[in-house]
Each structure stands twice: as C-alpha cells, then as structure tokens.
Amino acid sequence: MSEQQLVTVTIDGTPVQVPKGTWLVEAAKQIKREIPVYCYHRKMGPAGLCRICLVEIEGMPKLQIACNTAVTDGMVVHTQSEKAADGRRAVLELYLLNHPLDCPICDKGGECDLQDYAMAYGQGYSRSVDPKVSKPKAVDLGPTIVLDEERCVVCQRCVRFDDMIVGERELVLKDRGVRNIIATANGEPYRHNFTGNVTELCPVGALTSKTYRFKSRPWDLRRTGTTCTQCPVGCQMHVDVRVGVVQRTMSVEDDDAISDGWLCDRGRYNVGFYDDSERITQPMYKRDGSWVQISWDDALELWAAAISDACAVSPASVGAIGGGRLTNEEAFLLQHVFRAKGVRNLDWRAGRQRQASPGRDGGKLVDLESADAIVLIGESPAERAPIMDLRIRKAALQKGAKVIRVASAERAYPAQIPSMDVATVAEAAKNLPKGAKRIAIVWDGCDAALATSLLEKMPKDARILTYITGEQPNARGAEAMGMLPFCKPGYASVERGLDAAGMFAAAREGRLVVLSIFGANPALHYPGFSDTRAPFVVVSDLFMTETAELATLVLPAKSGFEKTGTTTNLAGDVLPVNAAQSLESPAEALSDLEMIVALAEKLGVDLPVAEEVDAAVLRHLASAPEDFTLGDERFVMVSPSNHPEEHRKARHEGLTFRIIVQSRILAGGGTSAHDARIAELRPLPEAAISPEDASELGVSTGDYIDLEGDATLHDLLVEVRPGMPRGSIALIGGLPDGPTNVFALDATVSVTNIRQAPEEAVEPIGAPA
C-alpha cells in the first residue's frame, strides 16, 4: 500500500492523528478514550447493531455510531456530551429491561461489559414496572458451551465469528425481532475446533464454557501470560489460576502476530490434565517386574550409572529421544549433556514427522494472509495446528486466497471457504491462480517426496513461503538446538548418529543399551516400539504412558504450565513459557531442565550458566539454515520401518486398504484422556472411507468395523467421507484406545466384521442427556 493519508480528528477536545478511514472507536482508543461497544469487534469490523457506541459529531443532527463512522479530517467528536450520554443511557436502560439481574451467580460478573457500562453510563434504575420476560437459562449448545438465553444481548458477535472467522456457520440467529435467539441447526451440538472463543466474544454471561461455569470470580484469579505449548503454533495466552488450580485459559486479544487473538479448543479446554490423580508424583523404578517408588537421588544415581557404564563401553550404545515437547533451553542442555559424553544418537522424531524447520523460505503466520494461493500437502493444519488453520481460513474468506489440498483424506472445508481438492501435485500446480505472486506451501513434514516434487513445480517468478506443521510443539526448536542425529545446535553438521528409528532397531537387537526418552510416547505413535528390548529405558513424563510402562525408570516431569523457558513455533518465533503463578503441582515433579541439570552433576558434565544458555539458544535459533528447504534429504530416516518383517505381510482377502493417520485436536498426546471434564470432546476411534469403497464394502456411516493386518483393531466407527482417496482408510492417530501404531507404516489392511451400530451409540456426542 502507498503512503497512508493521515487525518486529524478531535475527540473530546483532544486532537488525534490517524490514517484516513480509521473507525472512530479505534481512533478514540489512541487517546485512551473508551467508547463502549457490544457488537463491534476489532477482528470483525462494525455491525452497527447494538447502538451503544453513540457519539455526537459536530455538524450532524443525529447521534452517530462510532463503530461505523470513518474519521474524516477536521471531524469534531464528543463522546461525553449531554446528548451522547443521554443516548447511551437510553440504550443501556433498554438492555437491562429484560436482562436478569443474576450477576451474583454469573460467570461474567466482574468482567461483563453490560455490568461495566451500566456502572459507568447507566442511570441506576429502570422506568419499567413490568416483569422481565423469562427464557431458558441453561441451553446445552454442545460439548463445550452453555447458553443463557435471558442474558443474551443479541450483539451477534458469536454468529459473526462463526461466519466470518471460522466459516462454519453453525451458530446462527433464529426467529425475528424480540424473539431473536442464538441457536444451532435443529439443536445439533455446536462443535468445531474453535467454539470456546465465543465465550470470550460474548460481552455478557450468555455463552459460558462448561469447564469454567461457576468456578471462579475473575478478580480471584491469578493471571499469567504464557505460550500455549500444545501445538507448534504457540498462541499467546493467559492462564488463570484459583485455589491452586488452572480454572481457564484465555486468549490474548492483541496477539496479532501469532494467534490473531483466538485460541483453539485444545488450548482452551485441554488444560486440566496436569491436575489428574493419575499423575506420577515420585520417581518409579521397575524392580523384578513391578514398580517401586524411589527417591530422586536414587533415581539420578541409577540413571547416571547406567549412562556412564554404557558410555565406557561405547557411546554408540546410548541414545536420547526428546525435545519436541521440551523448552528450547531443555533441548539445548539435553543434547549438551549427552554430546559431552560422546553420544551421537539423538533425535526428537519419535513419530511420523521427519522435519520441522522449513529452511530458507520459511514464512511467518501473518504472511499467509498475503498469499494468493495456499497449497496444503500431507495432513492439513486443521487438527495439528488449528490456529494456523484459522489463519488459512481468514486468507481464504477475507482475502480471497485459494486453498488447494493435495490428496487429502480430510473432511471438506465448508462451502464458503474457496478451496479445492486435487489428487496430485501436478494438478495442484496447474490450478494455481493465474499470475500468483505469493504462494504458501504448508507441509506436514512426513512425505518428503511430495514436498520436493511440489516445490519443483512452482512458478519461477512467484515468492514461495514454506511452513511445516508438526506433531510436537517445539519440534523446530529441538532441531535448532541440535536434537538431531546429524547436526549440533545451529544446524552445524556432525558425524551422524542413529536416528529414532535406528535407535529403536538397535535397541531391539541389543546394540543400544541405555535409552532416555523425554516427553515422547513412541509406544503410541511408532509402530513396533513395543518390541524394543533395551535393558535400561528412562522415561520422563507426567503420566504412566504406554512408553513409560515399558521403561525401567520413570521420572515425574512438570507440565508446560509449571515451567519457565522459551519455545519456538513452526514459524520460528521464539516465545516465552512462564510457570503459572500460584499453581500447585506435585512437590516431587521436576522440570526436564532440573532433571538434566541434576543428571549432569552426577555425570560430572559441566554446564554453561543460565545466561550463556539463553544467549546460545537465541544465537542458534537465529542461525536459520540457508542451505536446506522442504524435504531436505538429510532428514530422511535410515530405517523408516523397523517392524519385524513377518508382520508386514498382511493376512487378508478381498479389498485391501492403505492406512492414513490423521490427527484430532483432542486425540494427540493422550493428555486429554486425563481430564474428565472434556471426556465428551475426545474423538472416538473412527475409520473414514471413501463413498465408493464404502458402497463396495456395504458399510455406511455409523457402522462399526474391525481392521485386520499385521494385527487387529476392533470397533472402529465408520465415517463415509466424500473426497477420500479410494483404497485408503483414515484412522485417528494418538488415541490410546484405537492405536494406529499396531500397523506397520507401510502395511495394508482389510476390513472384517462389519456390524451395524447399536442404537444409542450413534447419538451425537454432546447431545443433552
């Protein structure tokens, strides 16, 4: 855009200079003058419905709404004049006519715009003597949200959010006039990945979160600003604690660069797991096949001794996995300690993802908005990095970017988001908008061949922005910190050690003796991990995970709410992680940093002081590699499948299928299994299949099937999904009760035992009981 023209407007006697076209409400903010609004929202623009933002503008006979008035040069505005105050007062009285005065038991009390404005601008009494209209007070809108119809002020922010920001249009206005009410279609549950935002958008206590209802008053909360560490987007958020417990997380409104002011339902609702009674509170040691609690000192002794003894024979018999769920500092120190002992077997990649750093063309999240086309290859960010998906939707909905998905197995985007599905990379290239100048490529980091072949087909004159959406929040940081078998911090090449797959294979064959795993659960993500027979496996985690069960020593770790450091998101932004104030965590739990420091001491490894670590982290993160790009061959794993040979031969007749593993925001990591409040939100093990294959098999949505290959998976709920590639079945990854890891990476399976759903099982989840 060219130089913006500035204009001067006088608000309550104070002149303020703003770009031409700025809305009056925004101009007023610059001089800290609050103009009350209900329907207006910075990210959605004016709607002009609530009429509370009335101001007096000289030369205009009527009061004007500040939300939809663009300032012009020389405009003189009065927000506090008698006329303006009178208009506001009248509107407020109308709001309170039928609004229940149940503030004492309203979650919004204390942070309610109606309460605040009534106090600041209201008259304090009502001229109405008629009884208030009463309406339903607890309408179950779905698994996350409850609606109090009486409190709703019909500002339509939630409706516009669903329409303009998410594009799902599930929440709508029903009926007309004074009967207007927020509702979903036919009482269907309100469900998508961003529902919780409406509770923040709602200026009153009409839309509330089931998890936070009646839990606290806002002024009793201790608030900490931090970064959400549940996916690689790294949204900025507030953690609110009362009685030692995280009551809720809230978005940061002005976080324009990363979250755009929103949170996904994972970041918002999957926050109670750390408080679960099943959390490990003490180091555990497996003695003669059963677990015993031991002291930290004993645990560290055992661990250090195992490493020292093995290294004395050969450092090649020692390995460590982790980093993707650690802070940058933790990942840095982790590799530092192990490398100091001569260990080269280091990797963070315990799942399907192979690469996390996009290299020289890596884009920032905001850059997506300027792309003419966004090509998604592999799994889209929809479930892996939801807020990035929201940014893609924004680019498509509001800026007209074209979204192209290649060989996607996912549900279609809502019709109003301009998007298309193509089968091959070549088709994607052909369908780019003519003369596209900026093209964003978003890759899931799994199939390198797809990524490179797409890159080759891009127009030469276009600017290419690349992104890798990963499975683990700090994967990019882990790579920069040197948690890779082929490079040190800052991506500096070193002699190659074993990658994760190689370590698992070596462990099975007895070549790897001590394996330390930090914040990773390969037993759930990596086919064949359970065959690992390393003599000494150490796992640091919050829970007795499937991997921990197989270990010798389990160390109680701290969660992302309980530690401090930095994390790196998928766009390379370095973000602060802060321990939530006044949160109570198990006394014995240590952060991975604390564990590593203690281990270093036992091993006699010198560590840099904290300031040096911080400086090193920043330096290495900044040294973004110039020489590699998507699908760089160094990231290829030496042995992609370490599954025993005989398992790969599927025993099947008839149709066979290839498995596609897909994420769901509340399936990964298993943490959601540890919070009863969100049990309803967890996906059921399901199998998606193309309509053509479904009709050939004779199954339909809602049926149950078993899958048989090198193992058998029972009771998968069928979803017939238009657009699915034929010959494939999509399964949800990371679910403990429907694990995709029972099948080898390249296995084929067949469908057995088809049966119709029992009646109650097809009940939509979240329907009122």
Added chain:
Amino acid sequence: MSDFSALRERLKKQCDEIIAQYEQPRSALLPLVHLFQQSEGYASPEALRAVAEMLDLSQAVVESTVSFYTLFYRKPVGKYMLQVCRGLACTLNGAEDIMAYFREQLGISHLQTTADGLFSYEEVECLAACDRATCMQVNLNFVYDLTSQMIDDMLAAMRAGKYAVPPLAQTRAPERSWTERQDFEVSTGGKSAGAQDQPDPNNPGGLDRDGIIMLDRILSDEARFKGRTNERLANVEPALAQVIEE
C-alpha cells in the same frame, strides 16, 4: 425410497430451474422453501436439509433464514390456514369482533391449530386490502368484507369439503401450534428471571447444582480471597455511586 426422496426427485428439475434464474444460488432459498412447503404443507426438516444441500449452505443457515419469515411453517399446519388481518384499517372496521368470533367458532386462538387438524388460525399484519376491511386470507387467497354470517358459511363449507379454495397439502398431522413464536403480549405471570425459588428447572433462579458447589468452594477456601486484586475495577473511571430509586 422414502416419501421425501421421491418428492425431491420429482421436484429436481423445477429446483434446478429456480436456481438457474439467479447469479448466486443462495438467492433460490426462499423460492425452494416455498416449493417444498407447497408440496408438504410445511417446511419440513427434510426439506430444509435438502435445500441446504442444493445450495451448499450449512443447515443452520437455512434454518436461521427460514425462521425469519412468518409464512414458512416449521411444523405441520391445518388444511386451512386462516389468516385474519389485524391491521389498523381493519381494526377500525371491527376486526377485533371478527377475530373474537373466529376464535370462538374454532375454539382456538392465535397461532393454534384445531385438534382435528383442519384449521390453523393466525392474526396477521395489514394484508394490503384495507379498502375491503375487514379481510383475511384463506391459504393465501383473499376474502373480503367479513361478517359473522360469512364466517359460519365458510367454516361449514370447509368442514364439508366444499370450500372454493383447495386445502393445503398435509403430509403430517399438525400439533397444537406450528411455531415457537410467542407475541409476549401476555404478561409473564410476575416471574422475575433470576429470582430465587423458581421451581422451573429451566430457570433455577440462580443457584443450580454447580452454583452450590461454587458456594461451597468459596466458603472452604476463604483464605484464598486475601490476594484479591480488584485490578479490573481499578481501570474503570470512578463512577458516581448511583442511588437506586424505587
């Protein structure tokens, strides 16, 4: 094939033609719902789902749109939709008496359907026939200059199946009313929302189960209140204490 899919099949060509009239398919929403309502007697959930599919819209959007318009019936109605004008010009010419007579003869009131499913009755806004007040529409056909005698004759003819206006299609038996709309003109019985001791489970009047849990927590965690900050309140400009007047 279900009845509805047969109907949809039968109307497919017509639907396609309607959609083709417009530059943007969504414009066909009202005409399509009219079309299905004409065949089924009301805008059935199946019809709305079909319209959503044809126009590539979410079902919620279709329902939201349809619920805006009073001529779309979201539940089955009687075979004769009797819509009496309650506009000013008709009222000046005795519409209230006519409406009272109708209610008495039918035994139902505004927005209701008779138990036998024959009549639905609604009092509607000005029908643009003020020169022939008082007036009404029967299945959207005008009837002018109403008298009680005309009403008697009309209802008798309808009951006998001999009325000049054909009955509406009726694919399902109607309920007492076809709308959740209320005109709120009847007082709400002195019930003040949010007040205590409301037996209505919908309106616990404040303390529901979770609320009591909250109270318990507050009581047992008294010490936690010491650190309260009042931060938010401090941000608001000092407001004069308002006297709450009776």
Added chain:
Amino acid sequence: MPVVKVLTEGIGEANLRDIKVYRERGGYKQLARAFKEMKPADVQAMSDKSGLRGRGGAGFPTGKKWSFLPADVRPRYLVCNCDEAEPGTFKDRMLLEETPHLVLEGILLGAYAIESHHAFIYIRGEFKRGYGIFMEALTQARKAGFVGKDLFGSGFDLEVTAHRGAGAYICGEETALLNSLEGKRGEPRLKPPFPAVQGLYSKPTVVNNVETLAYLVPILERGPEWFTAVGTERSKGYKVVSISGHVQKPGNYEVALGTPVRELIEIAGGLRPGRKLMAVQPGGGSSACIFEEQLDLPYDYESLQKAGTMLGSGAIVVMDDTTDFVRAAFNLVRFFAHESCGQCTPCREGGHWLERVLHRFLENRGLKSDIEMLARVSHEITGINLCPLGDSIEPFLASVLKRFPEQFEARVARETVRA
C-alpha cells in the same frame, strides 16, 4: 373531479392482464420506442426532467437516485419493490393484480434506463395471486419478445425474475429486500455502502417502487412537461393514494399531488353520516397524525413534512370519533414491534417495551407515570437505529398522546401500586 386516470386507466373496465388488450390500448409502445429510438441516457433524462419522486415512502427523486450509480461498474441491477406492507397501503397490489403489463413495462424501461440486464421484482409473500398474475404476464411478454435477448433488435438483453417474499414487512426496506433476495434473513444492511454502489450481489443496484416505475410509461408517452404541469413546487405529477378507515368509499384514487387532504377525504366518500373527524394518518403507519384544523394542507411531500408528518407511501387512514386511540396506538406499536428484524437494540427492546405498556393500558392497568414515559421512551429510541423502522414507532404514538391524553388517562388503574 380531481380524480385522474393515468396508471389506473382501464382498471375495472378492461382485462388489462391480457397482453392483447393491454397492447390495443397502447401498451408496450413506449417500450418499443425507447429501445428503437432512445438511448438509455435519454430515458434517464426524461425521468430526471419529470421531477418524479419515489412512491415507495421516502420520496427520493428517482433521476437523482439513478445518477448515484458508479459509471464503470457492471453488472447493474434494477429491483422493483412490490413488498407493499405499510399499514394502510394497497396501491401496489392493485397495480400488480389489475395491470401487470404496465408494471412490467415500467420495470423494463427502468432497467433499460440504467443499463441493467437483469431486473427483479420482489413480490410480497402474501400476494400469491398477484405473483401468479405477474408470472402469466411475464410469460406473455416473453413470448411477444419484450423480455429476453436482443430486444427490438437493439442488441440489449434483458431478463426479469419475479421473487416472492415470505412474510416480513421489513423486507420492504431496500437493503433488507436485497438480503432477502440473496436468500438471507431480511435484515437491513449497514449504510454506507448504499445500494447504488453495493447492492444486490455487491453490485450497483437501484431499488424502485412499483408505482414509481409504472409512471415512467406515461412520462415517456406524454413527455416530462405533462408531468411537471401538475403538482407543487417540488412534488410533481400524480400519485395513487390508498384511502381507508372511517370513510364511506375506501379505495385507491389517483390524484394530482397537492390536492388538499380535505378533498381527498371527500373523494373517498367522506365520513359516515353523523360522525366527526378526529384524526388522519396521512402517509402510512409510520406517519404522525394530522387533525381537523390541518385538513386544508396540500397533499404533497413538503407540506406534510412541514406539518411534522409525511406523505410516505400515500396511505391515508381516516379516524372518526368512534376511534379508541389507545387501541390504535397499541395496534401500530405492536405492528412495528412484531415486524422489527431485531438487529438494533432500541427498535427491538424499545418496541417491545412500549407494546407491553400499551397492552396494560388496554386492560385498564396503566400507570399515570407511564403516559409521560411512553412519550419519552418512544422519542429516545428514535433516530438511533440502523434503519427507519425503529424510527417509525414514535410519530403516531406521540401525536395521539399529545392530542388525546384523556383517552390514555382514562385507562390508568384506579389504585396504582408500584410493582
């Protein structure tokens, strides 16, 4: 007799729904002439010179409205507003049902004038009969080659689509109408942008009333000077007025603008014998009443505006001394509350509040303080809404509150106990 027959010519005498009859009486001649001999700009100039003002309610000069269309954006749309639902108005329905070809010819001329190749007519949902009649006329006209491709060999294509509403007064408001035509809830849009810049499908659009467009036909035939020869300084030409209420011969009458209101009432047969005139609502449900002493007011836009009311849609409702003004006020307030789309708080909540209070008066349960409150609140909710509907509640209520306070006082409860 000041009653004239221009648009109403032939109504009640001949079957104008038959295209043959309509053509025999000179129908579609102007259309042919325009397409063959005139440029769109010429038609625009004619309407501009005639001083024709919108007959839908706002009275905005038609030529000026057309001139707001941005020169270089295509396509453009013309939408004919036949959602007639203003209480007391029944002229558009008559034109639609009795002389559909005239309505269509007006639409075609208007569309040609603004170079729109697709015109729409939005017909009120209740007008099922009128819709059927118009569709038949459209079929006849299409067969005759007046609608469709390459009209009269001019190379100009013009399609007309009739669209039925489904029960919502607010869809008469032009931006709500456009939303409804786009398959959305009939909620008025925030302005700016105005329809002339971003209307139907976000393209430049003109919305004109049925009667406005119909007058294009005689204006073309007889020239703008014929139209400007009658009327007043700024209210030119003729108007179909709908007169109803307490008159002996209610109906539509076509008259020259500026005819005194008293004369109009006489045209409609005057009051019933022995009755006394109490109030006249001169411009539809949204207008304030005028009273006996004002009956000599010329019926034109400016005079009525000066008198604190408006000409609106040209619906005159006459009320004699049998009128219960509390009931009348309740009736109109309830109408607006019922028809509010519910977007704006003042319109939605205020309308409902006033309705409930007036309902209490009907039950003789008013409060003395309510009388002043009715006036205050109805005034407070005026002028701060998104569309004019919310502002339509006050005028009638305020005028009768002021004129007949005793009728309201009579309905105050004897013993007032504050709830």
